[in-house]
Amino acid sequence: MPAETPHNVGYLVAAYVVAPVILAGYLAALWGRVRKADGRADGQAGGRSGGQTGP
């Protein structure tokens, strides 16, 4: 007689939540860092030419 299939769906749900949280969180953090670096570069270039300043 075949053994009963284990009921462990909770572990599946945990892994399927954790993985996109890590990856989407990293993507969001990376995008934020790009925006910040880009804004500062704009600000410094603008400050030097006496023109616009970045955020």
Next chain:
Amino acid sequence: MTGSGSRTAAASVARTLARRGLRISLAALLGLAGVYVLALKFTPVELRQGPAQKIFYLHVPAAWSALIAFSLVGVTSALYLWLHDPRLDRFAASSAEVGVAFSAVMLTTGPIWAKPIWGTWWTWDARLTLTLFLFFLFIGYLALRASVHDPEERARFSAVVGILGMLLVPFIHLSVYLFRTLHPQPVVLKPSAPSLPPEMLRTLLVSTAVFTLLYVGLVTLRYALALAEEARDEAAEATDAG
């Protein structure tokens, strides 16, 4: 081109790359949603392990992406030491950081899968210990990069660490053959044909393609960040000098 003109060009390239990287990454995350549907609705449950076996479709592609990322760090680091092209150093730094993110997925989904199947979250066997060591080695690589301010020194020192990290990758892959371990042996990347039912193999391959696309998107975005930071630092130096 003047210094100011080259900085503006670099910032413009960084913006273009950042937008491209974001678009690719978002497409890959959408693809990940598709992988969830494929894995949960259209892939059979493995009878002995139950639903937890489906963690396989995240854990293995995350491991694949992490090991590819760290291998490319080593390759581009070696090329940097030979050619001294700053683009190679930028790519190595980007691939290392993205590899750490994929390692974090691998090292969290692994124990979540291990608990119901092995009865323990973690065991200090060769495969798991070496993988954790590789993760910490690349955390160290990123810490080293953050602590050295001279760009050429930073690139040279971190290239050596990157090459050492790459040397661990084949050892990790072969560790399941070299040592007694709880970790299963490869079911796809092995000399004989894949030992998976076709539906499971299809889902694994689709997920691997999606994770590879996500790697490409995140590395493109991280490379854009490196470019933007360099343009910012050069602008700051020019402001100080002026």
